[in-house]
Amino acid sequence: SQQGEEDPQALSIQEGENATMNCSYKTSINNLQWYRQNSGRGLVHLILIRSNEREKHSGRLRVTLDTSKKSSSLLITASRAADTASYFCATGPNSGGYQKVTFGIGTKLQVIP
């Protein structure tokens, strides 16, 4: 079953605007990860935030995590046409010795030049 659920499922913005995507999950986690997938390609890992962290930055990416609400957000600032892709959140389990993550269905982002 899918653990993470991204919202919105699709997002269209103008180049230069900020894009915010949200992810909700159901059970306790060890970490939460965000990935990008360009059409027809494999996924690329963007950022991992641990359950004891609240915010993390990487370049134009900002990820927040609220474990009390079981939710995370990915903010892409000053978007570019090259940011057009699908973005997935994935949750890492909070159980030892069982290493897998569960992916959501993704947010499809279109950045219009």
Add this chain to the structure above:
Amino acid sequence: SQTIHQWPATLVQPVGSPLSLECTVEGTSNPNLYWYRQAAGRGLQLLFYSVGIGQISSEVPQNLSASRPQDRQFILSSKKLLLSDSGFYLCAWTADSSNYGYTFGSGTRLTVV
């Protein structure tokens, strides 16, 4: 540096034919290996994962099987393909999903006709 290779990139197979998709990882040892399937416009479904040679865990009962004959080699197989096996197959590895994200291969687009 670590790299992951997945082939073939595309495959068209008739119903009832066998399948063998191969994935290899370079530059690391004892990786955790994963096979995911992605239906069009959907999220990723975990099919199999392996934490060591000969150790395979199946997530979804189905027409597919996986093997890990060598430390850095992961093979997805089927004896007789079904139409429902069509999809985008992705191999991935991680050293430790508690602390690191997944690195994905470029994927195999399988069409069963």
